[in-house]
Amino acid sequence: xxxxxxxxxxxxxxxxxxxxxxxxxxxxxxxxxxxxxxxxxxxxxxxxxxxxxxxxxxxxxxxxxxxxxxxxxxxxxxxxxxxxxxxxxxxxxxxxxxxxxxxxxxxxxxxxxxxxxxxxxxxxxxxxxxxxxxxxxxxxxxxxx
Numbered sequence: 060x061x062x063x064x065x066x067x068x069x070x071x072x073x074x075x076x077x078x079x080x081x082x083x084x085x086x087x088x089x090x091x092x093x094x095x096x097x098x099x100x101x102x103x104x105x106x107x108x109x110x111x112x113x114x115x116x117x118x119x120x121x122x123x124x125x126x127x128x129x130x131x132x133x134x135x136x137x138x139x140x141x142x143x144x145x146x147x148x149x150x151x152x153x154x155x156x157x158x159x160x161x162x163x164x165x166x167x168x169x170x171x172x173x174x175x176x177x178x179x180x181x182x183x184x185x186x187x188x189x190x191x192x193x194x195x196x197x198x199x200x201x202x203x204x
Contacts, residue, residue: 094141112125154182157181172190177191
């Protein structure tokens with residue numbers, strides 16, 4: 060007898076869930092807007108260690124420097140906004156160059172600076188982690204560590 064009472068309630072709950080899933084308004088209500096915390100007019104600076112690398116992103120151009128290439132190499136990148144940050148993709152010396160910049164406190168391990176963004180770089184199969192900042196969202200700590 061108890062099973063019979065729960066079955067109609069369960070079917071009704073499933074029916075309501077199915078109707079909600081078909082409702083276009085329910086899909087829009089759960090949509091997450093694209094990240095807008097790094098407008099394209101802001102220059103993004105980034106740095107990483109082990110190995111040392113740094114650079115900046117201005118619009119659709121990324122400049123990437125290493126100790127072997129201190130003047131840096133500029134590459135065109137495609138920029139897109141995700142749910143929690145931005146992504147940048149391009150080619151560096153024939154290798155895939157994919158970078159994400161996401162909000163979050165970051166420390167480089169070499170200075171007493173705290174940065175407002177974490178940076179992850181995948182250069183072909185190699186993964187590198189670093190930190191980022193802008194002129195608007197600056198790092199805290201010493202200017203020249």
